[in-house]
Amino acid sequence: MNLLQAFKMSFKSIASNKVRTILTMLGIIIGVAAVIILVSLVQGYTKSMVEYYQKQGVNKITVSAYQWNENSISDELYDYCLSLDNLVLGVTPNSQTYTTVKYQAKVNSDCQVYFGSDQYTICNNYKLVEGRDISYLDVQKYNKVCVIGAVAKENLFNYADALGKQISINGVPYTVVGVYEQKYSAGDWSSTYYDNIVVVPYTTSRYLDTYAYSNMSEFVVKAKDSASTTEAITRLTGFLSTKIDTNRGWFDVYSADQYIESSNEQTRMLSMILGGIAGIALLVGGIGIMNIMLVTVTERTREIGIRKAIGARRRSIISQFLIESGVISFVGGLIGIGTGYLLTLVLGKVLFDMIIMPSFVMSVGAAMFSIVIGIIFGIYPAAKASGLQPVDALRSE
């Protein structure tokens, strides 16, 4: 019997045993799709977390320092950071106030006003699209200038030019000198927080919020790289412990990088757990395949006995069954991959608003696993029964 015949025979058997074919395929499809979906969604989630933190800025150190009845440490901290110029790219206060921002009759509600230094932009990972940053001189001279975020600009000016215009912050006129690029995509909840902002020289906070002015306690230090971050944290901690009497105040130095680390750790755990669940799904699918194959063993053993009795060689029988289960498993695997990709795309969009593409290697790996199981349990009855004397195979009930 040649290969073409073996193929024809296999397809006939596949077509005439529809229930068996469909159940076997279903086991493979569910297993493969489950693995792809679960693993991809975890990867997507990890990616979205990492992207979120990266937008926030890496190598960013947050410093909180406060001392009862003392002037803010901001100037001293600023000078100290300048001395660390081999480690540090910038430093800025990061206090904010919540107040009315207007341009002519237009009111921008929900706008955050930040008190920053000339290094606010670099510290908080913004980019200018127009105009200039706040300058060192602006800080020194209490200049009433500001840089505004993309959403703030849109709310106040729409598409009109903003540079040089005067806006009113809590009734105090400020001149717009720069506009930031949009940081988060429109509609993203982060955008309402981080793009609807106005940054003013921190020294001018005394016009706006006297409490904030004298109690400036939140700072951001931007380090050069992750090694510098660790080093700078040590130095800053040392510096602050000499400056702040912990009986009368407190300080804290930390980096969001540590959060990225720990959140990576969490998502690794999550992927392992979900990967485990997916593995179980694959196994259950595999057991389903085995089950349906073993249920049909008796029926097939008789069939094999008949085929042998009328002259089939062992090899022809095994190749027929191999092709049969190979085709079923392969098609099942392909449908499983297709279903997995489709559902991953849909769920990724719905859950994370992201286009998640499953990993190719993983998809192929999951499909291979099911195909191998399908083939092993497909040829199992053939290998066993074709070795029997025909009369024994025929007798099987």
Place this chain on the structure above:
Amino acid sequence: MKLIEVKNVYKIYNEDMENEVRALDGVSLDIDMGEFVAIIGSSGSGKSTLMNILGCLDVPTYGEYFLKGTEINELSDSELSTVRNREIGFIFQGFNLISSLNALENVELPLIYRGIHGSRRHEMAVEALKKVGLEKRMTHMPSQMSGGQQQRVAIARAIATNPPIIMADEPTGNLDSRTGEHVMEILSGLYRDGSTIILITHDNEIANNAKRRVRILDGKIVEDSKKEAGKDESASGV
């Protein structure tokens, strides 16, 4: 040359155990080309066991079996398949059709394993189905046919490759007497065309269609019409 030569064959199940069964207990039998032999005996006497060994579907526990001078015990599994395909057509006690294939496909099966392709295979299968009067039932599945029709498909499958030997195990067992007669007519026709027919039955009347009757009881041959005829001949010769 003898077509079939069985020498002192035993088939013993569960040997040396309490439930030992000697299905064949020292059987010797010769069959010539072109004979029509009926093997008769009551239920459980060992008829099917003997046919399975003659048809190379089973191996004897002890003893030798030569088919066309070849010692069957010495053949490999795939050589045995070839022998079954080329030399023997089986008609089983149960019809043993493949339920997922229609009548024509069932009949084509031995031709496929013979390596016959395309239109020639189709013609040969149709020819065989015509001989059993089923040319109008070719696309029916086994489950859509009566017992007699299924048995005739089984006959068509057995004769499709024009094998020199036809072995039929109770071919009329499940059929009414009229259909049974029809099946016997087909077998007689094959005999007239030169095939060697080995027919197994417990029915003496059916056995009367055969030219030679071998009676088996508890795994032993107790009566062989040919040998008795031979004895008569030698007796008259003296």
